[in-house]
Amino acid sequence: MGRMAKLYVFMYRGPVRRGSVIDRLTQLVSAMLLLGQAFCSTGCGGAPSVTIAGAYFPAWLLCAVIAVLVAAFIRGLMVATRVANYIPYQLAVCCSAGTIVALILWHFWVAH
Helix, strand or coil, X not given: CCHHHHHHHHHCCCCCCCCCHXXXXXXXXXXXXXXXXXXXXXXXCCCCEXXXXXXXXXXHXXXXXXXXXXXXXXXXXHHHCCXXXXXXXXXXXXXXXXXXXXXXXHHHHCCC
């Protein structure tokens, strides 16, 4: 038996019985963590939106459109400079670049 397997066998004590001290302690810790999370949750003052031609659009939609445009621009740039011949997983690279730009834009524009 390998060293890690012996460690796992040593650490495993079997299922926790209902009503035991460990079960009650686990329930108490879970309840306290849930209560702490509920108190730390905050809401929005309003949905971030952008007015375009008199209509309100969600701000995330504009960030997503910009991300797609950036991904397409990066793809065109990779093809034009012939870097595309050397980069594997180009779809993942372009999508990642677009996502990074969208998240940076969201961070500086909406999440003040």
